[in-house]
Amino acid sequence: MNDPKKQYPVQKSEAEWRAQLDPMQYQVARQAGTERAFTGKYWDHFEKNGLYRCVGCGEALFAPETKFDAGCGWPSYWAPVNSELIERIVDHSHGMVRIEVRCNNCGSHLGHVFPDGPEPTGERFCINSAAIDFAPKP
């Protein structure tokens, strides 16, 4: 499923990914899986003092200030920390046309972005909890 031409800065073998990630994290991040709604650990998580980091490489991808309750059962953000950290890929799976979002540093699947979010961007980044780790600021 990964674009074989794309060379991400962080490269690991499948064995290394499996050793690093738990089975759910691996299924989501490395096999573009989707956790069931309202089952992840961050859909109703609204702590302010920290950052949501890529489970694959630790890159800080989303900030609490952009998180909102979209009612969909997945953590939702109206923007990433930096748009260059996020790769957007057209996804034709499941009979839909969606925009997949991946970590641009390690290629891990994060979720999808939809054009129905709140201001100021109007975007909704619908992210799997299994693809991110909230790390409180020290």
Ligand SMILES: [Zn+2]
């Ligand atoms: Zn990453």
